Amino acid sequence: VWIGDDAAVMGDGSLFATDALVAGVHFDLRWCSAADVGWKALAVNCSDIAAMGGTPVAAVAALVLPAEPPGLADEVAAGLAEAAAAFSCPLVGGDTTSGPVLVVTVAVVGRSPASGAVLRRGARPDDTVFVTGQLGAAKVALDAHRAGEQTPAGTHERMVRPAPRLAAGIAAAAGGATAMIDISDGLAADLGHILDGSGVGVEIVGNAVPRGPGVSLDAALYGGDDYELCFTAPDPEVIDRAFSAAGLARPARLGVCRAGSERWLVVGGTRSSLSSQGWEHPIP
Amino acid sequence: VWIGDDAAVMGDGSLFATDALVAGVHFDLRWCSAADVGWKALAVNCSDIAAMGGTPVAAVAALVLPAEPPGLADEVAAGLAEAAAAFSCPLVGGDTTSGPVLVVTVAVVGRSPASGAVLRRGARPDDTVFVTGQLGAAKVALDAHRAGEQTPAGTHERMVRPAPRLAAGIAAAAGGATAMIDISDGLAADLGHILDGSGVGVEIVGNAVPRGPGVSLDAALYGGDDYELCFTAPDPEVIDRAFSAAGLARPARLGVCRAGSERWLVVGGTRSSLSSQGWEHPIP
Numbered sequence: 166v167w168i169g170d171d172a173a174v175m176g177d178g179s180l181f182a183t184d185a186l187v188a189g190v191h192f193d194l195r196w197c198s199a200a201d202v203g204w205k206a207l208a209v210n211c212s213d214i215a216a217m218g219g220t221p222v223a224a225v226a227a228l229v230l231p232a233e234p235p236g237l238a239d240e241v242a243a244g245l246a247e248a249a250a251a252f253s254c255p256l257v258g259g260d261t262t263s264g265p266v267l268v269v270t271v272a273v274v275g276r277s278p279a280s281g282a283v284l285r286r287g288a289r290p291d292d293t294v295f296v297t298g299q300l301g302a303a304k305v306a307l308d309a310h311r312a313g314e315q316t317p318a319g320t321h322e323r324m325v326r327p328a329p330r331l332a333a334g335i336a337a338a339a340g341g342a343t344a345m346i347d348i349s350d351g352l353a354a355d356l357g358h359i360l361d362g363s364g365v366g367v368e369i370v371g372n373a374v375p376r377g378p379g380v381s382l383d384a385a386l387y388g389g390d391d392y393e394l395c396f397t398a399p400d401p402e403v404i405d406r407a408f409s410a411a412g413l414a415r416p417a418r419l420g421v422c423r424a425g426s427e428r429w430l431v432v433g434g435t436r437s438s439l440s441s442q443g444w445e446h447p448i449p
Numbered sequence: 450v451w452i453g454d455d456a457a458v459m460g461d462g463s464l465f466a467t468d469a470l471v472a473g474v475h476f477d478l479r480w481c482s483a484a485d486v487g488w489k490a491l492a493v494n495c496s497d498i499a500a501m502g503g504t505p506v507a508a509v510a511a512l513v514l515p516a517e518p519p520g521l522a523d524e525v526a527a528g529l530a531e532a533a534a535a536f537s538c539p540l541v542g543g544d545t546t547s548g549p550v551l552v553v554t555v556a557v558v559g560r561s562p563a564s565g566a567v568l569r570r571g572a573r574p575d576d577t578v579f580v581t582g583q584l585g586a587a588k589v590a591l592d593a594h595r596a597g598e599q600t601p602a603g604t605h606e607r608m609v610r611p612a613p614r615l616a617a618g619i620a621a622a623a624g625g626a627t628a629m630i631d632i633s634d635g636l637a638a639d640l641g642h643i644l645d646g647s648g649v650g651v652e653i654v655g656n657a658v659p660r661g662p663g664v665s666l667d668a669a670l671y672g673g674d675d676y677e678l679c680f681t682a683p684d685p686e687v688i689d690r691a692f693s694a695a696g697l698a699r700p701a702r703l704g705v706c707r708a709g710s711e712r713w714l715v716v717g718g719t720r721s722s723l724s725s726q727g728w729e730h731p732i733p
């Protein structure tokens with residue numbers, strides 16, 4: 166039904182994305198605040214704009230509000246407002262209605278970069294595969310919450326207050342990115358969408374996947390909700406210069422796209438098949 | 450929290466609106482199909498654009514889907530697609546997720562008319578108050594469904610497949626409309642929003658309120674979900690010419706705005722206070 170990219174590109178180059186967060190599916194109010202949910206609802210939509218190399222322009226939000234707990238609307242609105250200020254994406258309108266569970270649906274309009282929106286389908290053989298930041302922290306925090314354990318330092322924040330990589334998306338587009346996606350379902354699954362869309366294979370190196378202390382390779386490959394960007398580009402030097410020019414850390418180089426459809430993960434000199442199996446929906 | 454108009458007007462004049470339909474709040478699948486819900490979700494958003502005198506450009510939809518009944522997603526999508534074709538508002542993207550009840554949230558981007566978007570707050574003393582079409586049919590159908598009775602001819606369709614008055618909104622803007630709103634909560638309530646926003650009073654004539662056969666004045670004043678347009682304009686002749694030029698029936702003239710805050714309804718020569726009490730949410 167839907168055009169399969171992070172955001173739709175309209176005739177005049179503007180971008181349009183929507184994502185809904187549903188209680189019990191995408192979040193659990195035992196593990197995060199209603200303000201966190203508001204923040205995240207705007208963040209994941211801005212992340213879709215970032216994944217096109219774009220800049221958010223404005224957002225609207227529709228809230229479905231249960232009767233309990235009281236004050237929910239104000240808390241969600243406060244989180245939305247914080248995120249709107251942080252991402253320079255004003256919230257210009259919305260709708261509130263009653264309903265059985267909290268649902269926060271945001272839609273964002275954005276601008277494409279001058280070089281044109283970066284789709285999922287442009288990766289070519291010999292392109293380098295990149296990823297920004299560090300992966301797996303959101304998964305580590307979620308696992309800790311589920312086990313009733315203390316979350317390792319810094320991980321809870323990554324889970325409940327993801328930051329869309331807007332500057333990195335713009336730098337990637339400026340550096341010649343051929344395909345890009347944000348990591349919501351896990352690196353393996355989301356890189357898989359680029360490979361599916363582009364009709365290429367890949368060989369990535371496990372040790373090259375950037376992850377924080379205490380994060381397993383599995384968590385980094387299959388843990389969702391990181392909202393870092395994965396992209397491909399023909400010239401790594403041009404990418405590095407674009408990131409440096411923007412004052413950003415250089416993205417990690419994971420490996421290279423290959424002609425064909427095979428997907429390889431190299432760990433300790435051993436090549437194994439890279440499964441695209443992410444997790445379906447984290448419940449932070 | 451939100452800017453209180455049908456749609457937000459952005460810096461470049463583009464319009465942005467969102468509305469959610471929630472099962473058990475806005476609709477009941479005993480009385481309408483899932484395709485009707487898809488249609489209506491796009492229709493009410495396009496109606497918000499119509500109420501600004503605008504033209505819809507593109508829409509996105511986010512669906513929250515319960516496990517039962519099967520096939521729900523396809524049915525909703527079919528209704529959305531029908532409406533998208535009918536209103537020339539392509540559905541460019543979306544999101545689907547699981548959840549406890551069906552929620553369909555649509556966001557629409559539109560274009561303002563050349564003369565600028567028509568807000569709710571521009572009505573002035575001596576402006577004439579207009580309404581398009583006929584009111585009350587959706588309320589009559591809903592009452593019949595609730596009573597387990599046959600719906601009078603033509604009323605069910607008005608309830609489940611409302612048509613945004615896009616051409617009328619454009620004609621009203623071209624004819625100098627000073628304030629406009631679509632009728633979702635009932636004429637009295639929605640006209641009340643114009644009066645609140647504009648700081649004027651009104652005197653309208655009950656007999657002038659257009660209603661179909663079998664529709665009481667109460668149903669026409671307080672019944673929601675009609676999605677006709679109510680607007681004000683200084684020169685009724687200019688409005689009539691704009692509607693004629695667009696090949697549309699002339700809108701009904703209900704009365705006149707007055708300085709001050711008093712709201713009068715004249716019925717049979719007797720003046721009584723016009724309550725703004727609409728209904729909160731019809732459940733068709």
